[in-house]
Amino acid sequence: MRKSHLKRFKSKDGIFLIVFKVTLIWYLLIFAAGYLTSDTAAHFNDYKETSSSITVGIWEEELDDRDETDKSSLSFITKGNQNIKACQPTIITTELKNKGPEDMKKESSFDVYYISNGNPEKHGEKLQLSENEGKIDPLKNGGSTTLSFNADKAGVYVFKAKEQAVEDSKLIWSKWIDINCPSENNQPDANNDSVINEEVKPDQQNDEANENNKAKDEKTDTITEKPESTEAKEDTEESKIEKDAEVVEDAGPSVTEEDNKVIEEETTEKEEETKNNQEGEEK
Amino acid sequence: MKKRILKWTNRIITGVLMILLVGVAITVLSTKLTGGDPQLFGYELKTVLSGSMEPGIQTGSIIAIQSVTEGEKSSFKKGDVITFMEEDNKLITHRITDVTSTENGVLYTTKGDNNNADDRNPVLADNIVGVYKGLTIPYIGYLINFAQSPNGSIAFMIIPGLLMLGYSGITIWKTIRQLDDKDKVIDVKEM
Numbered sequence: 198m199r200k201s202h203l204k205r206f207k208s209k210d211g212i213f214l215i216v217f218k219v220t221l222i223w224y225l226l227i228f229a230a231g232y233l234t235s236d237t238a239a240h241f242n243d244y245k246e247t248s249s250s251i252t253v254g255i256w257e258e259e260l261d262d263r264d265e266t267d268k269s270s271l272s273f274i275t276k277g278n279q280n281i282k283a284c285q286p287t288i289i290t291t292e293l294k295n296k297g298p299e300d301m302k303k304e305s306s307f308d309v310y311y312i313s314n315g316n317p318e319k320h321g322e323k324l325q326l327s328e329n330e331g332k333i334d335p336l337k338n339g340g341s342t343t344l345s346f347n348a349d350k351a352g353v354y355v356f357k358a359k360e361q362a363v364e365d366s367k368l369i370w371s372k373w374i375d376i377n378c379p380s381e382n383n384q385p386d387a388n389n390d391s392v393i394n395e396e397v398k399p400d401q402q403n404d405e406a407n408e409n410n411k412a413k414d415e416k417t418d419t420i421t422e423k424p425e426s427t428e429a430k431e432d433t434e435e436s437k438i439e440k441d442a443e444v445v446e447d448a449g450p451s452v453t454e455e456d457n458k459v460i461e462e463e464t465t466e467k468e469e470e471t472k473n474n475q476e477g478e479e480k
Numbered sequence: 481m482k483k484r485i486l487k488w489t490n491r492i493i494t495g496v497l498m499i500l501l502v503g504v505a506i507t508v509l510s511t512k513l514t515g516g517d518p519q520l521f522g523y524e525l526k527t528v529l530s531g532s533m534e535p536g537i538q539t540g541s542i543i544a545i546q547s548v549t550e551g552e553k554s555s556f557k558k559g560d561v562i563t564f565m566e567e568d569n570k571l572i573t574h575r576i577t578d579v580t581s582t583e584n585g586v587l588y589t590t591k592g593d594n595n596n597a598d599d600r601n602p603v604l605a606d607n608i609v610g611v612y613k614g615l616t617i618p619y620i621g622y623l624i625n626f627a628q629s630p631n632g633s634i635a636f637m638i639i640p641g642l643l644m645l646g647y648s649g650i651t652i653w654k655t656i657r658q659l660d661d662k663d664k665v666i667d668v669k670e671m
Contacts, residue, residue: 212486213651218493220644225500227636230624232508233518234525234542235571 269301270360271333273371274341284378286349291356291371293344295336305333305359307344313352318370321355333358344371351378517609522547524610526563526571527621532592533561533573537612540622543573545610553605554586561612562588564603573612574599 274294281287295301308331310321326346336342344356356371511518518524523544531539545563556562556576563573577598578589587602626632 213648215486215490215493216647217644218490218497220640222493222497222500223640224637225497225504227627229500229504229507230620231628232504233520234527234621234624235517 270296278373281376288345289348289374290343290345294341297338300337301335306331307358309346310355317353317355351376534594538618541616541618542620544615547610553608563610565607
């Protein structure tokens with residue numbers, strides 16, 4: 198009786214032992230696994246090639262630079278359109294001034310536009326400048342420089358520059374410079390001109406000369422090729438008007454309205470001058 | 481019949497337990513004595529933690545690395561997969577793409593099969609720990625890694641321990657109850 202009871206206990210103990218041993222095995226396995234293994238290949242690299250720019254910082258100098266270029270402002274100070282009578286290649290010039298309030302820090306550039314007849318700003322072609330040309334050295338506040346270009350054709354030239362030496366600057370245009378060669382036009386016209394001039398001159402010569410000197414402040418035409426006397430200049434201007442008129446007639450429909458306007462303006466100016474002179478005489 | 485099964489199960493389990501105990505004891509002892517990494521029949525087991533060698537070696541698998549002798553270190557060829565020490569205690573298993581011999585020894589350029597570029601630094605022969613011969617068991621690495629984490633310890637060590645304790649408690653309580661009952665029965669009979 199007792200034996201059987203004991204056996205029953207034993208079998209129960211057996212199951213208990215098995216469970217206990219299995220648990221032990223489990224622990225051993227986990228320990229062994231943890232003990233035996235270590236990590237590897239914890240390394241995953243990916244390679245990509247990109248190119249970009251990084252702004253590391255802005256240096257103080259650069260800041261100054263920007264400020265100063267921003268604060269300079271260039272403008273053409275040569276007033277009035279220039280009319281040059283020349284048949285050889287001529288150096289045309291115009292004055293450019295930095296009106297401040299600060300110095301230019303960077304150098305700037307200019308372009309020259311040309312059209313044989315018409316409005317060079319709107320319809321002119323941009324001329325190819327050689328490497329040395331087209332540069333404006335930094336100007337001090339209030340300083341000025343002379344831009345020059347060797348013009349080898351008759352026609353209307355105009356200088357274009359940036360108001361400030363920065364990328365998105367406003368563009369400024371100089372007054373027009375008109376080169377014409379009398380010989381290109383009909384010879385008789387030139388003769389006519391001289392006749393007209395002779396007719397006008399005797400009375401007004403002196404006054405006109407004075408008037409011209411006074412008007413110089415307003416009309417500072419610079420003619421490098423032929424620094425003629427005021428008289429001679431007057432001649433060229435007048436003859437120019439005549440010729441322009443001539444051209445208008447000749448060219449007919451191809452001449453633009455703007456051309457006409459210019460000519461008209463010039464003629465009215467002349468007329469006014471003559472009126473003034475006459476008034477002066479009367480007085 | 482039931483008894484015999486129980487008996488055999490008991491024997492087998494005891495056997496397994498003994499082998500494991502002895503095996504682990506020997507491994508731990510030998511490791512402590514030699515001072516190297518734990519080895520099993522000349523292989524080191526490594527858990528793979530990244531996919532840089534996929535699909536050959538899966539993330540989370542275990543790989544067996546064969547230890548190499550000094551002489552073998554400089555005789556690997558292009559295409560062999562080696563485990564090397566990149567920094568202290570940082571092991572990497574990658575494939576050799578180029579072998580260069582220099583005055584200071586052999587340099588191996590390595591690349592993960594799944595990477596699109598060579599590793600930045602070539603491997604000195606001296607830094608090679610072992611060579612992979614293709615023996616890998618997937619997913620076990622995850623399990624081992626988990627077992628070694630705090631949550632894993634709770635799941636794999638503490639919970640089984642508590643169950644074990646609970647089970648033994650119940651068993652003991654039952655036994656005592658039965659013993660008490662029998663004593664009572666005997667007492668009654670004797671009376």
